[in-house]
Amino acid sequence: MCGIVGYIGKADVTNTILEALSRLEYRGYDSAGIAVLNGKGVEIRKRVGKLKILAEAVRRQPMKSGHVGIGHTRWATHGEPSEINAHPHTDCSHALAVVHNGIIENYAELKAQLVANGHTFRSQTDTEVIAHLVEELAKHTPLDRAFRQALKQLKGSYAVCLLSKQDPHRIFGARNGSPLIVGIGDGEAFFASDVPAVLEHTRRVVYLNDFEVVELSASGPTLTSLDGKPIKHTVVTVRWDVASARKEGFPHFMLKEIHEQPTAIEQTLLNRLDDVKGAITFDRRTKTFLDKLPADEKFIIISCGTAYHAGLVGEYMLEEFARIPVTVDLASEFRYRGPMLDRGITVIAITQSGETADTLAGIRLAKQHGSKVLAICNVMGSSISREADAVLYTHAGPEIAVASTKAYTAQITALMLLTLYLAKRRKRLPAAQWRLLVDGLAKLPRTVQRALESEDAIKAVAAKYASARNFYYLGRRYNYPSALEGALKLKEICPLIHAEGYAAGEMKHGPISLIRKGWPIVFLAPQSPVYEKVISNIEEVRARKGECIVIASEGDEHIARYADSLITIPKTDEFFSPIVAAIPLQLFAYYVADANGCDIDQPPNLAKSVTVE
Numbered sequence: 001m002c003g004i005v006g007y008i009g010k011a012d013v014t015n016t017i018l019e020a021l022s023r024l025e026y027r028g029y030d031s032a033g034i035a036v037l038n039g040k041g042v043e044i045r046k047r048v049g050k051l052k053i054l055a056e057a058v059r060r061q062p063m064k065s066g067h068v069g070i071g072h073t074r075w076a077t078h079g080e081p082s083e084i085n086a087h088p089h090t091d092c093s094h095a096l097a098v099v100h101n102g103i104i105e106n107y108a109e110l111k112a113q114l115v116a117n118g119h120t121f122r123s124q125t126d127t128e129v130i131a132h133l134v135e136e137l138a139k140h141t142p143l144d145r146a147f148r149q150a151l152k153q154l155k156g157s158y159a160v161c162l163l164s165k166q167d168p169h170r171i172f173g174a175r176n177g178s179p180l181i182v183g184i185g186d187g188e189a190f191f192a193s194d195v196p197a198v199l200e201h202t203r204r205v206v207y208l209n210d211f212e213v214v215e216l217s218a219s220g221p222t223l224t225s226l227d228g229k230p231i232k233h234t235v236v237t238v239r240w241d242v243a244s245a246r247k248e249g250f251p252h253f254m255l256k257e258i259h260e261q262p263t264a265i266e267q268t269l270l271n272r273l274d275d276v277k278g279a280i281t282f283d284r285r286t287k288t289f290l291d292k293l294p295a296d297e298k299f300i301i302i303s304c305g306t307a308y309h310a311g312l313v314g315e316y317m318l319e320e321f322a323r324i325p326v327t328v329d330l331a332s333e334f335r336y337r338g339p340m341l342d343r344g345i346t347v348i349a350i351t352q353s354g355e356t357a358d359t360l361a362g363i364r365l366a367k368q369h370g371s372k373v374l375a376i377c378n379v380m381g382s383s384i385s386r387e388a389d390a391v392l393y394t395h396a397g398p399e400i401a402v403a404s405t406k407a408y409t410a411q412i413t414a415l416m417l418l419t420l421y422l423a424k425r426r427k428r429l430p431a432a433q434w435r436l437l438v439d440g441l442a443k444l445p446r447t448v449q450r451a452l453e454s455e456d457a458i459k460a461v462a463a464k465y466a467s468a469r470n471f472y473y474l475g476r477r478y479n480y481p482s483a484l485e486g487a488l489k490l491k492e493i494c495p496l497i498h499a500e501g502y503a504a505g506e507m508k509h510g511p512i513s514l515i516r517k518g519w520p521i522v523f524l525a526p527q528s529p530v531y532e533k534v535i536s537n538i539e540e541v542r543a544r545k546g547e548c549i550v551i552a553s554e555g556d557e558h559i560a561r562y563a564d565s566l567i568t569i570p571k572t573d574e575f576f577s578p579i580v581a582a583i584p585l586q587l588f589a590y591y592v593a594d595a596n597g598c599d600i601d602q603p604p605n606l607a608k609s610v611t612v613e
């Protein structure tokens with residue numbers, strides 16, 4: 001995980017880097033550091049804890065900065081969070097500094113060789129070997145070659161930036177398995193782990209590929225291979241704007257992103273759904289991919305965390321309406337369970353970041369066995385979007401809060417488009433039902449907007465249960481994944497609370513034994529073919545004096561008598577209910593966490609993008 005930044009240009013380098021790092025803090029926040037060339041040499045400042053602690057240290061004692069610098073915000077892998085282990089790391093002579101995101105798997109072996117050659121290490125990190133290795137190699141060859149030679153010796157994953165007082169007009173960068181982009185501004189240039197870091201300055205970016213090495217000057221990048229061969233690059237203008245990387249008046253990114261869901265869904269439907277004509281279309285590559293699928297194709301959906309829950313919803317939809325056999329796997333299990341893969345299988349990888357290590361490894365495994373890969377992804381230029389055979393982008397905009405919200409509902413929206421497209425192509429849906437679902441999909445942004453209007457009511461329910469420390473979330477069919485997602489949202493952002501999602505029908509097979517008087521249970525009970533079954537499950541819990549918080553469809557007067565607290569959502573076909581029900585689940589988690597004083601956007605021990613195993 002970790003966020004890295006490099007800057008070269010005319011602006012104040014420390015402020016520019018600190019500001020860019022603040023857009024990447026979602027990637028890790030247990031320590032932060034910055035290195036600048038100050039005319040005499042490399043000046044470094046590091047602090048344990050969040051970026052604001054480093055920013056305060058720099059404010060109190062400004063760095064004598066020039067116009068070249070690198071910065072890092074860390075999510076520890078090797079070595080505890082401490083000032084010594086915080087990046088940037090330097091060589092013995094303190095002439096160069098590196099920041100790194102990833103894991104150098106052969107660092108122990110390299111370190112032993114370097115120590116034998118007289119190098120002295122200060123930290124317990126894997127990253128420090130890069131600094132010493134470049135120092136060692138640069139004794140015999142120019143810095144750029146030394147950098148490339150060092151990279152060739154590294155095993156594992158890296159996005160790395162290096163600056164040196166020997167070469168004060170360039171920063172070097174490279175990637176292998178961890179994200180790194182170049183931002184090209186007006187007389188200034190950046191390295192960054194992700195686009196939001198550079199949006200204040202430019203929307204012109206270069207997405208780097210693995211094993212590309214960049215020499216970055218203020219006028220832009222020069223790319224080579226590890227062997228020094230020139231590589232042409234493409235500059236892309238990103239759609240995201242500056243506002244999308246700011247809180248825009250909301251107290252947390254999570255709340256802002258919850259409120260952005262009508263737009264995220266609308267953008268995901270844009271140019272794909274034509275409700276007037278009753279047509280769904282995709283970009284040429286994705287359409288060709290889908291149209292070529294044989295009638296007996298099977299799908300395996302792989303994903304992690306919230307994206308896994310979206311995948312579970314996808315399984316219900318694709319099987320019910322497109323009649324395609326689907327299995328859903330946690331990517332971290334899929335890659336190690338020896339899955340039966342062949343040409344007749346399409347692996348659908350669902351991922352917000354497009355960089356999740358397990359999901360990436362899963363699609364590589366699928367491709368090795370001849371399976372096809374479709375990605376549902378939010379980040380253009382990400383590793384998964386580039387390695388997949390086709391991509392169905394969710395246009396949710398940058399998601400900064402660690403807790404995924406708008407990416408989740410955009411992923412389900414993309415799965416709805418996919419389901420309806422395939423269902424129609426395979427003639428699985430009667431015209432009347434197709435029309436009903438297409439109309440519902442077109443209305444979905446407004447329906448979600450209406451669900452958001454219950455925010456105050458949801459906040460009041462959250463206040464009532466904020467002191468509880470255990471929650472169950474129960475649902476059936478399409479809202480079984482909703483139960484899992486609701487519980488994940490709460491425990492993720494409110495680490496004081498244990499929450500568990502379950503299929504409501506499974507309660508009597510074990511978990512019901514835990515129910516005690518006053519234990520809150522969130523029930524998902526919108527209108528559906530299993531509505532009566534859910535009511536029976538509510539009865540079972542009430543009989544044991546559990547406290548029932550029920551999420552039900554507007555106008556359902558019958559259910560009020562079963563609920564200690566009732567939250568209503570707009571009435572929809574069950575097909576849309578996982579998206580509509582996600583709104584109160586997210587807001588409930590948000591307000592419970594807020595009432596408990598939790599660090600909502602940056603919960604302890606978590607990072608947004610899990611680029612390590």
Ligand code: M6R
Binds near residue numbers: 308405609610
């Ligand atoms: O970027 P991805 O969608 O691949 O990330 C997958 C999970 O790490 C992610 O959904 C995680 O569970 C979220 N923090 C949940 O809110």
